Amino acid sequence: MTHQLESIPPIDYQQLIETIYHETKHLAQLGKVADYIPALARVNPDLFGLSVVTQEGKLHYAGDHEVPFSIQSVSKLFTFTLAFSHLGSSIWNRLDREPSGTSFNSLIQLEYEHGIPRNPFINAGAIVVADLLLDLCKDPLESLLSFIQELSGNNQVNYNEDVAESERLTGHRNFALAHFMKSFRNIHNPVEKVLDIYFHQCAIEMNTDSLAQSVSFLVHNGINPLNGKTVLNPSQAKRLKALMLTTGLYNESGDFAFRVGMPAKSGVGGGIVALIPDVLSIAGFSPALNEKGNSIACIEAMERFTTYSGKSIF
């Protein structure tokens, strides 16, 4: 740290996210709400919430920060963390950790690479993680929920069974991925059981306050600040953040790193969660998506957040 930087007055995060909230709210009109299942298609596209949890544990927010939404692929962050905390580096026998360069549900790369998913944050990777959880936990859905409730400090976080059922009914591509990997022997449990985990994790609902809190353990080098428990060791936490940066937003990861500069994870429910190590975590929710499946208003809000605050990992 140089002398000049130290003399800068502390940033007023509450005012900052309110400013950004008002500047970027209208952007939702440029996108399109996910409509592959009715439960998502019905979501009000005008909803927009932002929450920040600082390293000291202070919560700041703007807009619809208390409205629960379907976290969808953001859940891949939690299932992976849970499996990684059990398995450590042996998890890489079943998964790779490189950017995919292709869409979130592509089978092409999976065929060239003999059923080993590129990373845990594309659908194929998350399905392998679900398969691992079936071996690791007696009741994976129960374990996963407790895990997220503990991270977020919110006992109300829960599965939306209607959404889970809708996911199952329309999830032909995910069935294809799971059966395809099973043909390469990279899924060990029955496909129906594995996808039951997967469709439920997509249907977890929480608000931006809880979501921002739930990744505080990555701000704190692997330790959950709410209870002092070690979720991941420092090396694992570093690695997970690297993975989020390079692969957290599907094939828009490079662009997000480029524009925003924070490790992050997104979902087609319109949520994005991101963080700066030792500084803060931030969560956004706005259902209107760009053509790569990421929330338009949230990306813009987070780009302004790192630009205005001068803080990012770079």
Added chain:
Amino acid sequence: MTHQLESIPPIDYQQLIETIYHETKHLAQLGKVADYIPALARVNPDLFGLSVVTQEGKLHYAGDHEVPFSIQSVSKLFTFTLAFSHLGSSIWNRLDREPSGTSFNSLIQLEYEHGIPRNPFINAGAIVVADLLLDLCKDPLESLLSFIQELSGNNQVNYNEDVAESERLTGHRNFALAHFMKSFRNIHNPVEKVLDIYFHQCAIEMNTDSLAQSVSFLVHNGINPLNGKTVLNPSQAKRLKALMLTTGLYNESGDFAFRVGMPAKSGVGGGIVALIPDVLSIAGFSPALNEKGNSIACIEAMERFTTYSGKSIF
């Protein structure tokens, strides 16, 4: 920053890199020196140098830190910076900024994406940058050399004409890439002229001291600390560092981010340069490569560097 972290005594970087140098030197035996041109094949595989330049401008080193080597693809960092400083974001009309997911010289993705390279750090992207430099500079090779000499503070940095000529004679894949992009109208100058720039940039020689110094402007948010000149503005510097993290080591970028956690750029000459913003830059040179074309000993040394020091961008 918390109180606890501030009370940690300052790291002795000189001792740290000496320790790491001795721990990792033997790893060179696991790799294979690039042999596609005689000039590279002849390099002594036992050479190993490490240099660190801190934010304050202090130089630390170990091993063969004064031996010049062929920087090869590390030069893509300099040509891109030079073009980016002239063109700003309009450069993205000709290039994308996503991880490629494939090998450094693949034509497959280029065909699917109609001649637009995935990023400036794969061969195709660097060839487009060379084409841009031909339009931007009266004498691109002269401009590039001055640029690197100024960044590194070393007037001895120069082209090795024998290497450049060898690159040309064996560069069939690069000729293919350039003609292929020209068929998509994404190369504007004659292929021979464009590749003359490209083959020369690969043949630039410098040592690890100079290489570590030459990226100090990225430690300093875009400003060359040697002369106070702005190379890139802070936003551009942030973006370039993000690009290095997601794409700097070809299709090993994700793994390097994961293991090491620093923005970096590598070359088949055995060099890697990396940095932590506001903290330091580091360069390594060891000619023996893994199967993805990156220096085995340098990657291991840098992983230990971030692990032992507890410093990385994550």
Added chain:
Amino acid sequence: MTHQLESIPPIDYQQLIETIYHETKHLAQLGKVADYIPALARVNPDLFGLSVVTQEGKLHYAGDHEVPFSIQSVSKLFTFTLAFSHLGSSIWNRLDREPSGTSFNSLIQLEYEHGIPRNPFINAGAIVVADLLLDLCKDPLESLLSFIQELSGNNQVNYNEDVAESERLTGHRNFALAHFMKSFRNIHNPVEKVLDIYFHQCAIEMNTDSLAQSVSFLVHNGINPLNGKTVLNPSQAKRLKALMLTTGLYNESGDFAFRVGMPAKSGVGGGIVALIPDVLSIAGFSPALNEKGNSIACIEAMERFTTYSGKSIF
């Protein structure tokens, strides 16, 4: 026809296939019996049968011509013919008719081509045909069996339920293909029902005598010579033979056309059936396969057949 050709004495097909049988029998040792299901893995690799049915309806044979075997993908010829006879050219709304250039169970091309299979003789195409039969026939399995029994003049042709069940238990790749096409809305019925047809058709058993007879309708321009009924009109018959020539042996089709020069269809059970319009049909069975999944001894026998007889479509 020139005078010289007319003066050639008629070919003694019985002697010809006996000669070829003895010349090629040992080749089975170069291949490998399909082992993905136990029922196929157990087949005696030394079995080898050849049957010819001439245009006049004369049957010639050698070896194990009366041993029933699992026709596997040869069944795609019958399901396609049945659907084509009902739908005519409207069938091409759901299928293409180009060589695939890739392996029989690849998903890659299917993704690039949005769920439309390249042709009816790769797995994806046959699964679409099964889906069509579910819409066309009240009891597709019953209709298919009657159809084949009528073509072959053999009421003993039947499904092997053990094989069908084994196919289902190991058919992860086919489940993946079906779900994948369903995600593109190119499968209309439930995947389980569609694949039940598909796994049963693979499990049809017949011998080479019956198999050679069953394609006599293609020797006779679309008319079943056993009962005079029109199976396909002449234009449809021509088109089906063209399709067999360009796509009947997966990505070995070009090579088979090149070496043998007859429209044909193969299966991993070791069967191949082929024909020369207006001249004869020929069926072979030898379980040992090459790496492309086609019977080694049968291909060699058929190449000798067209070379020795001087007859082919070219």
Added chain:
Amino acid sequence: MTHQLESIPPIDYQQLIETIYHETKHLAQLGKVADYIPALARVNPDLFGLSVVTQEGKLHYAGDHEVPFSIQSVSKLFTFTLAFSHLGSSIWNRLDREPSGTSFNSLIQLEYEHGIPRNPFINAGAIVVADLLLDLCKDPLESLLSFIQELSGNNQVNYNEDVAESERLTGHRNFALAHFMKSFRNIHNPVEKVLDIYFHQCAIEMNTDSLAQSVSFLVHNGINPLNGKTVLNPSQAKRLKALMLTTGLYNESGDFAFRVGMPAKSGVGGGIVALIPDVLSIAGFSPALNEKGNSIACIEAMERFTTYSGKSIF
């Protein structure tokens, strides 16, 4: 042959092609003349010629059968025949013989298959053949011209130097293919020399009368009927015809076999040549192309030819 067929009166080919000429002439308006070089873009799109040469050597024609045109990729048939007649089956060390499944100038498959072209009738394959001719002939362009003049019985067949030069100036994709294969060591001579052959062969000009005559050797099982010389032995001739059927019209080969049922070769100049063994050869010329680069009117004319005459290879 059945009794019924033998009693059919001989076909009046002259009347048949006149009828078809008038029925299909207007179809040229549905296509688009190749415009990648000025010399082709300037061709009158209303030109339409058809010529048939029967097994007995009788010539029939309609329309612009005497207007020379640029045969473009049809020349691949002649260069391959010339090289195949010298090398026999050893030619397959450098080339494969399977349908490509992709566009005529794709590099994708070439990368997956390590620089071995799928077949001699895509650009990459023809470039390898040109490389072979450089090793086989003292003066390849002279040898090729003599060869075609002898096959067609027309000494006026010649190169159009303006077209050859235009091909060179716009041939970036072909330069890319050649350099790419050279990087896999599947081009032995300098790229410039190889492509000089290739660009010249594309620039050969002849009319449909000569073109139909020039493939008569394939109607006659490999023997040039004009002089009795053996061009290919019967086995080679059979194989070449199979190759034409499966790969002669790029990725429209399957469809052409399906609709027309004759071995054929097309070019973007608007020419197509096809044949029925022991019966006749046919050539057409109409410059307007479909989106796969084949002449619309010629394909339709040939489909009607086989449908009306009831003659095809199937």
